[in-house]
Every structure is written in C-alpha cells, then in structure tokens.
Amino acid sequence: MYDCSTVIKLLHPYLDRELDVKESVRIQTHLRECPYCREMFSAEQVFQDLVRQNVAPPPAPEFARRCVTAALSRESRRPRLQRLRGRPARIAAGAGAVAAAAALVIVLVGVFTTAVPGLVTLAVAQHRAYLDHPDSLEVTGGDVAVVAARLEERLHFKLRLPAEPVADLRLIGGRVVEDGDRRAAHLVYRLGDRQTVSLLMTPPQEVRVSGRNAIAFKNILFNPADIAGYQTLQWSDRRHTYVLVSSEPGAVYQACVICHGSGQSRDAIAGFTSGT
C-alpha cells in the first residue's frame, strides 16, 4: 500500500499512463481510500487537460510550408546522383564528349545503388572526366604549395596538402569541383609509370555508407567500394572528407602515402596498407 507522499510522487507518471499495471493498481487502491489524494489527482487531471488545450503552438506560417515543399521539389528534381552531370559535361570539349559524359552518368546511375554516397560517385566521375580529358585540370605541376594556393583561391576551405615528396608518386595537378553550392578539390596523382589516382577533398562532412565493408583503423572508418570498375576509398578526419579513386585496388592503398610519405607517418599506415 502506497502512502500519500509516494502517490504524489507518481502522480505525473500515473496520469501520463507510464506506470505498469501493478503500480497503477496500487495508486488506484490508495485513491479509493484517500479523498485528499483523489481530489488532488482530479484537479491535476483538469489542469493537464487545460495545458493540452491551450499550449499548442500556432501553426507554421504558410510561407514556411511553401518553402519546405519547394525545397523538397528541388531536391527530388535533383536525383541523388545528378550532381555527377554538371561539371564534367561542361568541361568536355565537344558535343560528342558531352554525350559520352552523359552516357557515362547514365551507366553509373544504373549501376549504383543507394548505398553509395554521392561524394564517392562524384569522385569517380571526376576521375573519369580527367582520364577522358587530361587537359581539364585548372592547375598543373608537381609543386604542392603552388597547386594548393591556386585551388584555395576558389575553395571555401583551407586545403591541407602534405608537402613531403614521395618517390613513386607525383602530383599532376588539380581543379575545383562544384557540387551544388559546395566545392571540392580534385587532385590527380601519377603512381609509378602509368597508374592514375584521384583524390577528392571536401570540408569534413557526414557520409553515410552501408558499412558492410568498412575498415576501422586508428579511430577512422575507411569505406572501400568498387564502383563501375573503379576502386574507391572514402574517409574523414577533422580537416577533410577524402575519396581516393583508382582503377586498381592496390593503387588506392598505395596512394595512402600521399599523406603518409615517410618516417613515422609511414609507420602509422603500415598495418593498414599491408592488412588489406
């Protein structure tokens, strides 16, 4: 049997129907025998009904409703992978190239499932656009500082490129990619004699992935994927979200030396590159 003070403590959960049957029955038993608590409970019930009827916020302004539906319409007209279409097509030289790029997009779109984040598909499209049109880079040259400075002029974020030279990896150049209102840096590297590796960098962003193949390493989640025959690796740290693209899985992992070129930082990735 509950006493009055216990019953008062459970007043709100009881009226909110949050108590289990046993507790509710105990309260009801007490209420049957205690006019003081009974009156209290019914007054509280009346008050809560008043609150319910009187504190509802006013409806959203019609303008807000219109903005939401308009934004949803824009978003639905811009399918998840549509961002692939814009830039590569514009930089392509002739109508044939435009058609080819469009065809590529449609092929990619057909192959992709919703599990592939837009950023990764964007990176693949940029990589292919570069392979088709190597002259599309805005800045060329192996001087990291120069390339970074030129790209930063048009980026909305600071580009942190490691400056350490790596023997078998050369920076070819880069360009700024526009993706809606956001901008990304696309950097192209040559690995050895003939492998080309793309690195897409954006400010850190949330990238949802299926997670099935994700590799957790040093507190970072790396997401490898195979997209239309291209190998990708996507991850984020405090500074950027990155996507590496190459036609060979090995090249993608070797490209980790872009950032971990020598010494300690090479040791830092030893377990990662050898284990995959």
Next chain:
Amino acid sequence: MLEFFGREEPRKTEFEELTLPYLDSLYGFALVLTGNSDDAHDLVQDAYLRAYRFYHRYQPITHYKAWLFTLTKNLFINRYHQRAREVSLTSLEIDDDAPYESPRDLLVAASGRHEKGLFRQDFDWAMAAMPEKLRLAVLLKDVEGFDYKEIAEIMGCPLGTVMSRLSRGRQLLKKSLKDYWVGAPPLRPAEHARTERV
C-alpha cells in the same frame, strides 16, 4: 534508366504524405529550440531536406513523428551547438524537493478567465517564461503526446531527467499561472500569503 529518374516523384509524394502533417508540430518545436522564427524556418526546412535524403534508409518505420523530432533536434545541436550549450547553462532550476503544489487554488483563480477567452494568451505567456528545457518537456508530452521514452530519445537525456523536467515544468507553469491569475506579483511573500486565504 528512365525508371531511376521516374521513381523520384512517387517517392516524394509518399514522403510528403508521411511527414508534412507534422510540419506545424515541428515548426513549434523548432521555435522553442531556436527562439526565433527565422532560425526556426531554416531549421525546419533543413530538417525536411535531410529527412528526405535519408528517407530511403529509414528501414524500421515505426514512428515518423518521433524520427522527425529527433532529426530536427540533432540538426539543431550540430548547427547551433555553440548556442545550445549557452542555453543549457541558463536553465532555471527548481528544487526537486519543493512541495507539490496542488492545482486546486489555480483552478479557482482561473475561473472567469475561461469565459473571457483569455486562457490561450495566459498559457502562451506562462510557457514563454519557462526555461527552454522544461518548456520542451511539457510541449513534447502535453502537446505532441510523445511517451517518456520517446521524449528521452528526442531530448537526448535519461528517462529520469524527462520525468523530473516534466514535473518541474508543470509545477512552474502552475505557479506562474497562479501568480498571474491571482494578480500577485511573484516573489512577494506578503501578497502570496494573502492569496492563500482566498
């Protein structure tokens, strides 16, 4: 291939049917979170966009309303987390051990206001005067009808905190309304003593 693009429209219609009925509620919620209509507008719009983008990922569809509220709250914390932290520091604490105040006197004091149609504005005033977290608890429970567990998820706090905020929120609401209705300025003991004899 056309199928891919064509699939978008019915998907959007379905999404709108499921979520737009909650626009008013979400807007009210955003208004309490942000404290002004401009930010509330932006927050709601972003929440809907984000919800739409993640819509196809949301497999176990049990409660769209709670999902939308949680998403809005998380978006708010990410975007305005600096300010959210400031808000949490201003929360006015009420002693948990304060004696329970019966609403009987309040209901007596309220008589008359109802006929004059003044209830609504009285409640608006009293709600606006409450600390954000207590106001949110009352809003989510008494207006939106979420259960304690859902409120805990939305507010990102333990169940016990929900119960405590809800009880403190209702107590404070009662007290403000009573002080207001009996015409006693709060925090003046002499006046308060007089009203208790009423």
